[in-house]
Amino acid sequence: xxxxESALAAVDTGLDQSLDRLFELxxxxxxxxxxxHDADCRKAADWVVKQLRGLGFKADARExxxxxxxxxxxxxxxxxxxxxxxxxxxYDVQPADPLxxxxxxxxxxxxxxxxxxxxxxxxxxxxxxxxFMTFVEACRAWLAANGSLPIAITVLIEGEEESGxxxxxxxxxxxxxxxIADVALVCDTxxxxxxxxxxxxxxxGMMKDEVFITGPDRDLHSGMYGGPARNPIRVLARILxxxxxxxxxxxxxxxxxxxxxxxxxxxxxxxxxxxxxxxFLGDVGLSVPAGEADRSVLEQIWSRPTCDVNGxxxxxxxxxxxxxxxxxxxxxxxFRLVGQQDEAVIREAFRDFVRARVxxxxxxxxxxxxxxxxLEADLSRPEVAKVAGALEAEFGKAPVFMxxxxxxxxxxxxxxxxxxxxxxxxFGLDDDAIHSPNEKYxxxxxxxxxxxxxxxxxxxxxxx
Amino acid sequence: xxxxESALAAVDTGLDQSLDRLFELxxxxxxxxxxxHDADCRKAADWVVKQLRGLGFKADARExxxxxxxxxxxxxxxxxxxxxxxxxxxYDVQPADPLxxxxxxxxxxxxxxxxxxxxxxxxxxxxxxxxFMTFVEACRAWLAANGSLPIAITVLIEGEEESGxxxxxxxxxxxxxxxIADVALVCDTxxxxxxxxxxxxxxxGMMKDEVFITGPDRDLHSGMYGGPARNPIRVLARILxxxxxxxxxxxxxxxxxxxxxxxxxxxxxxxxxxxxxxxFLGDVGLSVPAGEADRSVLEQIWSRPTCDVNGxxxxxxxxxxxxxxxxxxxxxxxFRLVGQQDEAVIREAFRDFVRARVxxxxxxxxxxxxxxxxLEADLSRPEVAKVAGALEAEFGKAPVFMxxxxxxxxxxxxxxxxxxxxxxxxFGLDDDAIHSPNEKYxxxxxxxxxxxxxxxxxxxxxxx
Numbered sequence: 056x057x058x059x060e061s062a063l064a065a066v067d068t069g070l071d072q073s074l075d076r077l078f079e080l081x082x083x084x085x086x087x088x089x090x091x092h093d094a095d096c097r098k099a100a101d102w103v104v105k106q107l108r109g110l111g112f113k114a115d116a117r118e119x120x121x122x123x124x125x126x127x128x129x130x131x132x133x134x135x136x137x138x139x140x141x142x143x144x145x146y147d148v149q150p151a152d153p154l155x156x157x158x159x160x161x162x163x164x165x166x167x168x169x170x171x172x173x174x175x176x177x178x179x180x181x182x183x184x185x186x187f188m189t190f191v192e193a194c195r196a197w198l199a200a201n202g203s204l205p206i207a208i209t210v211l212i213e214g215e216e217e218s219g220x221x222x223x224x225x226x227x228x229x230x231x232x233x234x235i236a237d238v239a240l241v242c243d244t245x246x247x248x249x250x251x252x253x254x255x256x257x258x259x260g261m262m263k264d265e266v267f268i269t270g271p272d273r274d275l276h277s278g279m280y281g282g283p284a285r286n287p288i289r290v291l292a293r294i295l296x297x298x299x300x301x302x303x304x305x306x307x308x309x310x311x312x313x314x315x316x317x318x319x320x321x322x323x324x325x326x327x328x329x330x331x332x333x334x335f336l337g338d339v340g341l342s343v344p345a346g347e348a349d350r351s352v353l354e355q356i357w358s359r360p361t362c363d364v365n366g367x368x369x370x371x372x373x374x375x376x377x378x379x380x381x382x383x384x385x386x387x388x389x390f391r392l393v394g395q396q397d398e399a400v401i402r403e404a405f406r407d408f409v410r411a412r413v414x415x416x417x418x419x420x421x422x423x424x425x426x427x428x429x430l431e432a433d434l435s436r437p438e439v440a441k442v443a444g445a446l447e448a449e450f451g452k453a454p455v456f457m458x459x460x461x462x463x464x465x466x467x468x469x470x471x472x473x474x475x476x477x478x479x480x481x482f483g484l485d486d487d488a489i490h491s492p493n494e495k496y497x498x499x500x501x502x503x504x505x506x507x508x509x510x511x512x513x514x515x516x517x518x519x
Numbered sequence: 520x521x522x523x524e525s526a527l528a529a530v531d532t533g534l535d536q537s538l539d540r541l542f543e544l545x546x547x548x549x550x551x552x553x554x555x556h557d558a559d560c561r562k563a564a565d566w567v568v569k570q571l572r573g574l575g576f577k578a579d580a581r582e583x584x585x586x587x588x589x590x591x592x593x594x595x596x597x598x599x600x601x602x603x604x605x606x607x608x609x610y611d612v613q614p615a616d617p618l619x620x621x622x623x624x625x626x627x628x629x630x631x632x633x634x635x636x637x638x639x640x641x642x643x644x645x646x647x648x649x650x651f652m653t654f655v656e657a658c659r660a661w662l663a664a665n666g667s668l669p670i671a672i673t674v675l676i677e678g679e680e681e682s683g684x685x686x687x688x689x690x691x692x693x694x695x696x697x698x699i700a701d702v703a704l705v706c707d708t709x710x711x712x713x714x715x716x717x718x719x720x721x722x723x724g725m726m727k728d729e730v731f732i733t734g735p736d737r738d739l740h741s742g743m744y745g746g747p748a749r750n751p752i753r754v755l756a757r758i759l760x761x762x763x764x765x766x767x768x769x770x771x772x773x774x775x776x777x778x779x780x781x782x783x784x785x786x787x788x789x790x791x792x793x794x795x796x797x798x799f800l801g802d803v804g805l806s807v808p809a810g811e812a813d814r815s816v817l818e819q820i821w822s823r824p825t826c827d828v829n830g831x832x833x834x835x836x837x838x839x840x841x842x843x844x845x846x847x848x849x850x851x852x853x854f855r856l857v858g859q860q861d862e863a864v865i866r867e868a869f870r871d872f873v874r875a876r877v878x879x880x881x882x883x884x885x886x887x888x889x890x891x892x893x894l895e896a897d898l899s900r901p902e903v904a905k906v907a908g909a910l911e912a913e914f915g916k917a918p919v920f921m922x923x924x925x926x927x928x929x930x931x932x933x934x935x936x937x938x939x940x941x942x943x944x945x946f947g948l949d950d951d952a953i954h955s956p957n958e959k960y961x962x963x964x965x966x967x968x969x970x971x972x973x974x975x976x977x978x979x980x981x982x983x
Binding site for chain 1: 723725727729733734735736737738739740741742743744745746747748749750752753755756757759760761762763796799800803804805806807808809810811816819820823825827828829830831832833834835836837838839840841842843844845848850851853855878879880881888889923924925926949953954955
């Protein structure tokens with residue numbers, strides 16, 4: 056039996072306990088965007104540290120300007136004779152609201168039977184606890200089977216990925232020497248489908264901003280003032296409506312500068328994938344693609360920039376009616392970026408677009424909510440072929456090299472600050488409902504993901 | 520001394536006790552929208568009944584489907600030989616919140632000195648306790664001076680004007696025979712300014728609706744779905760933005776049907792009023808009139824129909840960001856109506872306007888929030904000239920015949936159910952802050968208002 060095969064057997068026999076450990080972590084409501092859960096975030100960080108130390112890693116939860124940063128070093132000595140990977144994940148999760156739409160409590164994980172197999176249902180089951188625990192459990196199985204890990208491993212698990220990752224940039228800059236590695240492994244993406252693994256090669260960037268419009272200096276009686284008094288909801292609605300034309304094209308001047316045309320070869324590849332646009336939208340109760348009318352749905356998600364209003368509020372929103380001209384209205388807006396689009400340039404262009412549409416007697420304020428650059432992976436790295444081989448061995452199918460509509464800002468940070476390329480491999484699925492109620496992670500994703508990382512460790516170490 | 524002059528003298532000598540009685544009533548926190556104050560509403564109703572009985576009226580507090588209805592009959596026998604008026608007011612008040620903005624407790628009335636005279640500060644000081652008590656105290660003064668009232672008077676004081684007036688419609692329908700009169704007198708409006716009385720001749724109507732748009736069947740991750748997934752906030756913003764053109768004109772087909780052009784004579788009268796549009800808007804931090812660009816600000820408030828979004832909500836509205844394509848967005852919209860605009864027709868036209876802009880794969884639902892017809896007083900009624908003469912005698916200035924931007928639904932109810940025209944005379948002022956913290960009523964409004972009703976009683980009775 057090879058070391059890899061022994062470790063795979065250990066994964067299988069230890070799966071129940073692996074699941075128990077994952078459930079323990081899930082139960083900690085580590086919602087980073089809400090200060091009420093600061094202690095929970097700390098608790099989750101400490102829990103991860105304890106797990107890593109249990110695997111013989113030198114690990115701790117470092118103080119940052121924000122949430123604690125888990126850093127661990129383990130495996131073979133990083134003396135240049137063995138591969139050295141830096142594994143990234145995040146222990147923080149999205150808020151769970153709206154709570155009334157969950158079929159079980161978001162922080163009480165359930166193992167649910169379905170016609171397509173068992174599912175772990177909880178906030179964080181996929182994003183990102185289930186995902187990063189596949190790697191931790193792979194290390195555990197390898198150690199249990201073989202006594203020592205054959206590659207050098209640095210583990211970096213942050214606590215603010217869902218709330219803007221304020222701390223990790225400065226942290227990486229301050230600890231460059233400690234975070235040396237050959238390549239980063241990021242487990243925060245998905246498979247092509249439940250049977251087909253993937254390596255994600257393109258990530259959209261992000262620019263998030265909040266807009267606050269004030270009209271009258273207080274809510275007004277709409278009989279007394281309705282007509283002449285400027286309504287900030289009307290001002291805001293006009294701004295938001297103007298952002299797109301009827302063909303789905305964003306109207307901010309200069310917005311498409313730096314947006315590359317998709318190479319024909321890539322477009323042909325994507326068109327050849329068995330992507331069912333109708334059922335992709337149908338799965339969520341939609342049928343009419345809302346993006347740029349002259350692009351396929353896959354392009355709309357993977358390689359075209361977008362704009363979405365994530366939230367809006369203004370005036371009276373309680374029961375019944377209140378006939379006011381409200382004083383204030385605000386909206387949270389986020390843009391997905393591609394190619395050479397520049398977050399700072401887009402932010403200023405957006406703010407200028409807004410200001411140009413605010414009447415002289417109203418005020419507008421802005422608040423930065425976050426951002427990060429778009430990215431494209433370097434597929435020529437030797438580790439990529441090894442990871443691809445490991446995935447093919449586990450799933451019996453070659454991985455799809457796919458784009459990703461989402462943004463994973465850390466990948467840019469790894470490149471810019473640590474000089475590291477990243478390989479993005481994950482085991483999530485489109486219907487995992489991440490960021491939504493009833494988030495789930497297939498048990499098979501957790502199991503086969505753990506097995507896949509065991510194979511990756513073996514492949515990087517030079518095992519066949 | 521005429522009967523009127525004797526009664527006026529009685530008003531003046533009895534002012535302090537009149538104020539004491541008003542303060543007693545104000546101290547009862549008769550907030551109708553809050554069930555916790557049901558007993559207070561009953562107490563206020565009983566208090567009014569007691570006052571009316573003290574004036575020799577046959578009065579009681581009738582049970583309704585909601586709050587008790589005060590009905591009183593007094594004065595001369597209504598045998599057709601004397602004028603018969605139905606006086607309306609309401610004993611319920613608005614909630615007082617936000618409490619922290621009051622300079623004195625809202626239900627502990629203060630008589631406050633100011634550079635422009637004394638003011639009564641309390642919730643209900645103007646709306647409507649101070650206002651209707653001017654009439655009650657006028658009757659008292661007349662009786663004290665002259666022994667009996669020269670006209671027939673029915674008093675109808677409801678307890679739900681601030682909470683939708685559910686009961687008064689059915690009550691009036693059930694008691695039509697008891698509520699016979701020549702004309703209704705409604706004391707719930709204001710003066711032109713502190714020195715100039717007014718008769719309100721136009722009231723805008725109302726149509727209130729709520730719109731709910733659903734896009735995806737749940738909140739979606741905007742990386743995974745942003746682009747092709749329809750965003751209901753974007754759909755709603757487009758709908759709301761389309762409601763007005765850049766000249767402030769409402770774009771719903773047929774909206775302006777039944778909107779009369781202002782008679783030149785009325786327009787000339789309004790243009791001649793010393794209305795300071797700049798300081799009207801400046802008082803609330805605005806300067807650029809937002810209504811129809813080709814209309815004066817007074818027309819925009821008094822005689823033009825409007826549309827306002829009173830509230831909007833959708834997606835994530837908490838702290839920080841959540842990168843979702845939300846499932847839902849909704850808005851509360853209200854229209855002020857004029858002339859022959861029909862509430863039901865406008866509601867359907869608005870809903871058709873919305874439906875036409877909802878993509879095929881989204882759903883829209885509506886909810887009625889309320890409404891009422893616009894009203895224009897019949898100024899040719901003989902009582903109008905008598906009331907105008909009485910006001911001119913008191914203030915030394917002819918009353919302004921003014922519009923009112925707001926809606927007073929009872930006026931429509933009097934016409935439709937009881938066949939009664941209404942004469943709207945009140946002594947409130949724009950800065951009384953009704954519905955707001957630190958509501959006040961000038962002592963001079965209370966005093967001169969009471970004197971004005973004495974003169975009205977005399978004028979209706981045929982005194983010069």
